[in-house]
Amino acid sequence: QVQLVESGGGLVQAGGSLRLSCAASGRSLSDYTVGWFRQAPGKEREFVAAIHGSGRIRTYVDSVQGRFTISLDNTKNTLYLQMNSLKPEDTAVYYCAQGRDWSRSRSFEAYDYWGQGTQVTVSS
Numbered sequence: 001q002v003q004l005v006e007s008g009g010g011l012v013q014a015g016g017s018l019r020l021s022c023a024a025s026g027r028s029l030s031d032y033t034v035g036w037f038r039q040a041p042g043k044e045r046e047f048v049a050a051i052h053g054s055g056r057i058r059t060y061v062d063s064v065q066g067r068f069t070i071s072l073d074n075t076k077n078t079l080y081l082q083m084n085s086l087k088p089e090d091t092a093v094y095y096c097a098q099g100r101d102w103s104r105s106r107s108f109e110a111y112d113y114w115g116q117g118t119q120v121t122v123s124s
Contacts, residue, residue: 002026002113004096009118016086016122022079022096022115029053030074033102035111036081038092038120048094049081050105059105064090086122093117 008020020036035050049060049070058070069082079096097111104110 002098004098004113004115006094006096006115006118009094009120011121011123012086014087014122014124017082017084018086018120020081020083020094020096020118020120022081024077024079024098027098027113028074029072029077029079029098030055033099033105033110034072034079035097035099035105036070036079036094037097037108038090038094039117040092043092045095045108046092047106047108050102051079052102052105057102061106083120086120088122088124091120091122093119 003025005023030053032053036048037045039045051058051070055072067085071080095117096115098113099111101110
């Protein structure tokens with residue numbers, strides 16, 4: 001059974017940093033596309049970043065490009081999202097997800113398994 005467990009969320013002031021982790025069990029992350037999505041209150045779930053299982057290809061939504069970095073540690077079977085220069089508009093529940101199709105990595109419909117989410121709150 002595949003399980004994804006996020007951690008690392010919290011409350012931070014604008015301009016600060018957080019690192020989210022997503023520990024996987026039941027399946028090797030290196031065999032799949034993995035990504036981060038977020039959902040703010042009253043808004044739809046939004047793509048944030050994705051990484052190919054090889055670790056060689058990454059993609060980001062424009063609003064986080066240059067501030068966030070997605071990475072994969074295959075020895076720990078763990079996905080990370082380093083978030084720097086955080087803004088109040090980054091406030092959301094962040095979810096990690098695992099899917100099969102890199103060509104659709106920006107679409108939540110392409111992902112088979114999801115974590116339970118971790119809250120990130122950025123104060124102004």
